[in-house]
Amino acid sequence: MDLSHIFNSKKFFSKSFCAVLFSLLSFTAFSQEHTSADTAHAETSVAHAEGEEKEEDISQMILHHIADSHEWHFFGDVSVPLPVILYTENGLVTFLSNKFGHNDHGTEVINADGVNLVNYHGKYYYPSAVKGADGTYITHDSKGDILNTKPLDISITKNVVSLLISVIVLLVVFIGIANAYKKREGKAPKGLQSILEPIILFVRDDIAKPQLGYRYKGFMPYLLTVFFFVWLNNLMGLIPFFPGGANLTGNIAVTMMLALCTFVLTTINGNKNYWGHVFTPHVPWWLYPLMIPVEIIGLFTKPIALMIRLFANITAGHILILSLISLIFIIKSVLVAGVAIPFVLFISVIELVVGFIQAFIFTILSALFIGMAVEEHAEH
């Protein structure tokens, strides 16, 4: 990955200027969104005292931003409702998320197709029989955990829409360039091909070949898919407005599915040596009761680490950026913006790199695990 030529190029400065400009534009959008969310929170907590409650609001705001939701918020009061699909006791219930207003404090019971539901912090629960002391139909136990049961939620949420958008983008781009290769076989690449060819070759030469040896060809489709999917979604998560802003790779369910794909591939492709390593490790026989469970746990910790790494990296990045912006509202001084905003810009540029590195790490570790499974002979 020798990238020094980028810095020597004359175009570098015009590019970096554009990048800075775009970042600044996005921050204005960011802060606008923030203030509107902030005022919305302020309205709901009129009864609350200032001070500590304010900090609580800000951490709520941050968690609200990184979480999934049933509507896609654009700016101010403008948001697009998304369909809610619940599998309840009475079968499937579907409605648009704004059909029953925006009350998500659990104070109002809604009746959707004969099923009573209550919306509490963006999630749908079955209401309690009586209203609690705090005015909600939600019952908490002494630890503050919610006791209400909830229907199976298979809604098309913000993350799902974002997932579909990225799938469409990937399909259009990659089917397009695949056809271009077919049509212009043996000729120099053109247009989109020229942008993506070095990256595809990077995945092949620096990720697949060193880890998988001559068997790389069979796993290239998976490695390329996972690389571009994770990278595109990391970048889309950094865009604060419409096509992005959904924090898809910062959702543990999505990273779990990706890690599960790697796990299935390793398990299916594991050869004699791989399983031999697990069930008859090269240790004295009396260590088997200890080693075999450890090796079996090792099979599962690898994809779990893969899942947590991507999830936590992206989530931590989002929380960091939002917290730095929130400093302005915690300290309540415009002057802080002079420090906070350049720092947020700096972190955002780092996040651009992290988005790439995490996609690279996920792909190379997948390749490494698959490579371990298909290796011909153990080296001892």
Added chain:
Amino acid sequence: MIVGSIAGIGAGLAAIGAGIGIGSIGGKAMEGMARQPEAASKIQTAMLIAAAFVEAVALFAVVVAFLGTGQVN
């Protein structure tokens, strides 16, 4: 007034460990690259993989801290 939880302190301690780890990985990789500039790209790849493993430990701590403060369901 400082409000927080003991889980936050734990995450901070894990961050110290990961910081030492990533620091030494980066330092040694620099050393290796200075000695053998022609192997720079290979060293870089291996460095990133090792750093990812170290980083994962710190991030596990972050996730545990979140669970500890009850903010991620």
